[in-house]
Amino acid sequence: MKKASKVEKVAARCWNLLNEGKPFTPIFVIGTMVLYHLTDLGNVENVKQLLSSFLLMLPLLVIYYIYDYPLFLRNYLWIPYVGFLIIWRFADLSLIALAIGLYFFFTVFFWGTLYYHLRIGTTWWNFTRFWKLVLKNSDSTSGNAQEQLPKFLLLLSIWQYAYEQIEGGWQTLNIASFVMYYTGVFLFSFVLHKQLFDWKPNVIPTYTNNVDIPARALNDKVIVIVIDGMRKDRFEQANAPFLKSLRKNGTEFTQMETVYPARTVVCFTSMFTGTYPFEHGIKSNMVWKLGIKVESIFDSLRKVGKTGRLLGIAHLVDSLGDDVETVTAVMHNDVADRNIIERAKLIMKEQDPDLFVVQLIATDQTGHSRGVLYDEYIQKIEEADALIQEYVEWLEEQGKLKNATLIICADHGQADGIGGHGHLDEGERYVPFFMYGPAIERGKRIDEKQSLVSLAPTIAYLLGAPYPSHSRGPVLIEAIRKREQHEETKSDRVFTRVQ
Known part of the structure; x- marks a missing residue:
């Protein structure tokens, strides 16, 4: 690709x-x-x-x-x-x-x-x-x-x-x-x-301080797969057995809230800096000044000699710069996610990053071009499910998941119309979000409201890196097993084929 x-x-x-x-x-x-x-x-x-x-x-x-x-x-x-x-x-x-x-x-x-x-x-x-x-x-x-x-x-x-x-x-x-x-x-x-105008998510007033970084990393790798624009209720309606099995056997956050405005570059920047647009400087997809004003999770990883890569569309370069491996968005939507998964395999094989973020784009593009309340949109979610299963099984065969956490989420949902997202209309605000792996609680459901700004500090916690400089989201510690439980299970083969 x-x-x-x-x-x-x-x-x-x-x-x-x-x-x-x-x-x-x-x-x-x-x-x-x-x-x-x-x-x-x-x-x-x-x-x-x-x-x-x-x-x-x-x-x-x-x-x-x-x-x-x-x-x-x-x-x-x-x-x-x-x-x-x-x-x-x-x-x-x-x-x-x-x-x-x-x-x-x-x-x-x-x-x-x-x-x-x-x-x-x-x-x-x-x-x-x-x-x-x-x-x-x-x-x-x-x-x-x-x-x-x-x-x-x-x-x-x-x-x-x-x-x-x-x-x-x-x-x-x-x-x-x-x-x-x-x-x-x-x-x-x-x-x-x-x-x-009173429906903006509340800003977390303090920087991440709910738990100290552990003395050593809990995971060797964290892999985040972002299904761009996947609306939560449409995911529930989709036939997605692999993703729903991961959710069932991991920890789900049922009230995971995105940021305002819910635009792709804004959301990704908040997810991987741990803070909000007023602080990191990215306030829409139209980025007037390239780069962010704060540290990202990729900067944090470099401090401890670890690497991170984000495989995504060209827009994300405006925010996260050289940490992005770009994919062309000029291709038939029916092959977009397939090509991205093949590229993801190549990057993992050649670069072997400690943190790898993969953005799948076909669901979002279908919502924008054909609407979210039609069968085509659910079909793209189902195709993403099959591709993610293929990728996870490939990672397991390559020995990349012996001690890894897999995080599945969307950056935002989509409203009716042309797959609208930005103002947090119905269908945009809450996104699918669940974690799976040997360090993650199995069969757990967290119903308290959380924010996507917690993604960056949670990744830092799992990989033993300092929190990004302006990270405000609390670590999602409710999903992480107690250390003694982790020690007993970290060598187990956790990523098994879903029946």
């Missing part, structure tokens, strides 16, 4: 400008306005007029960049737009029609059909389903129609209104009315988010 090329890494970053909701809004508004006034751009005065009116609209653009209006709050976005229509009694129907047409062409045909066909082999007829997914989607991407439509309609309307008024001279504009309107929108946004 090919690594992600330099071109793919750059292309992935460029795509995030259009995929992530915050950068998409200004790009789309500016692009639409330029197209609408394309014939006017040959005149210098018209260009000055367009730029001047843009500056008048800019404060509102900043407000909408700061405030996401997540989940049900997006319903309130229509109130400022209706207020604009009442106050200024202005609506350019041609501009509105152009904007709506361009938006659905981009999301449904360019993104949902052409892009997914070329990248992962989705059918040319995907638009027949994708338009419904865009209308239902609730996540923090450009494909969230219920959030994007009222935002760009208001921004374009104010810009066009100011453009037409400036044509008659600045004296025709009532600047005070704009100031009052923007002040009202800001206060409206502030109060809504302050009073109603």
Whole structure:
């Protein structure tokens, strides 16, 4: 399987400008306005007029960049737009029609059909389903129609209104009315988010301190397999006998909570640093400054002469850098996870890392391209189950599991629509998470709420490494056997074939 090329890494970053909701809004508004006034751009005065009116609209653009209006709050976005229509009694129907047409062409045909066909082999007829997914989607991407439509309609309307008024001279504009309107929108946004945006997971206030690192490592290896975007309730519905047998014979954390925003690069960074976006610096898939501000578990392992590798998509390089072995995401989705598993075998054979993290991507990509409430999504979970069984049995044959812990989890779930994840809608917040191995309690279930930020310190505990510098998650000590029990069983052959 090919690594992600330099071109793919750059292309992935460029795509995030259009995929992530915050950068998409200004790009789309500016692009639409330029197209609408394309014939006017040959005149210098018209260009000055367009730029001047843009500056008048800019404060509102900043407000909408700061405030996401997540989940049900997006319903309130229509109130400022209706207020604009009442106050200024202005609506350019041609501009509105152009904007709506361009938006659905981009999301449904360019993104949902052409892009997914070329990248992962989705059918040319995907638009027949994708338009419904865009209308239902609730996540923090450009494909969230219920959030994007009222935002760009208001921004374009104010810009066009100011453009037409400036044509008659600045004296025709009532600047005070704009100031009052923007002040009202800001206060409206502030109060809504302050009073109603209350579903973010609680931040653990202290650094990891619930247990000391043991004098020597409990495990020789830890292997983490992340089934990207695997929704918890859909996993329960899937026929996944191997994974469910590991869960039954290991320790399951039934209330494992992801972080906010639940975007892939954010989640992986939190999982392997043990802390939150405000501290490690990665706040969306759009990474403006490469690298993290804190230590990762890979840094911790290096302090004790151990190695760790993460096999994953190109996006993760933006956060975790050279610790990532990239895989190309440009391949048919039906062979993606198979190719990743074959690459995982090669890395284990050639590099033999003490910590190895493998990201399977087909489930997530199916959710994004075809939706999570369809049979295709469950089929990808079932395929992942078979591939993980094959990989674990191969590891056992290679002697890599004599004293290892296997951790199976998802980085986030997915909501309805285009496999939405980000704002923690239903289906996103809680993820499958279970541990299995000779150092792990068998047949145990932990129902207390936990956080994925506990993954990094738990790995450090198992491998005898210091906790990452800003790790806040407590070690999942409830899953780990007492030392004397571990001593009695560590040489046993634990990873047996599931019947």
